[in-house]
Amino acid sequence: QKEVEQNSGPLSVPEGAIASLNCTYSDRGSQSFFWYRQYSGKSPELIMFIYSNGDKEDGRFTAQLNKASQYVSLLIRDSQPSDSATYLCAVNKAAGNKLTFGGGTRVLVKP
């Protein structure tokens, strides 16, 4: 079992719809969770982070965390073609701020 797992996709979403991305992790001691967006050939860009169970909203993005079930999700509302990218889930599971990344989910938003 991988430490952080994501569906590789592609997740195809019509423009204006909601994109729902999921991420599961294996270490129950994990404390901090991050979503990065990475365009092809570019570096990862931090879009959301969440520490507590529940929802956290920032603009069109909502992160959801359920530590009991060991999953974290990202919702993208009103998806735009510019949201087409790979979304990386990252988990901080130990001291030293060591991030472990999932394999990423590729999202395609079609006009």
Next chain:
Amino acid sequence: DTEVTQTPKHLVMGMTNKKSLKCEQHMGHRAMYWYKQKAKKPPELMFVYSYEKLSINESVPSRFSPECPNSSLLNLHLHALQPEDSALYLCASSQSANRDGQPQHFGDGTRLSIL
């Protein structure tokens, strides 16, 4: 624009060359990181510096040698690399490496090709 600046953006070198990658941040962060990313794979942690001291080395081969001259600068010295070392090398920084959960911010990366 990213607040973590990496130079050069592209680097092509032979297996016998010595080169260095540079990273600079002006956010007052006290932790800096080097990652390696191969195509269609997630970033893999190489090194962590906390308060200018090496705190994590993920069993990286000695042909990669990190250096942190001060809290704003991070270098990665390269020597006798192999073709499989060709990748995107990413620098990141965060406020601290001692407190879990500090978001890490990435630079644009250096795309390295080994001939």
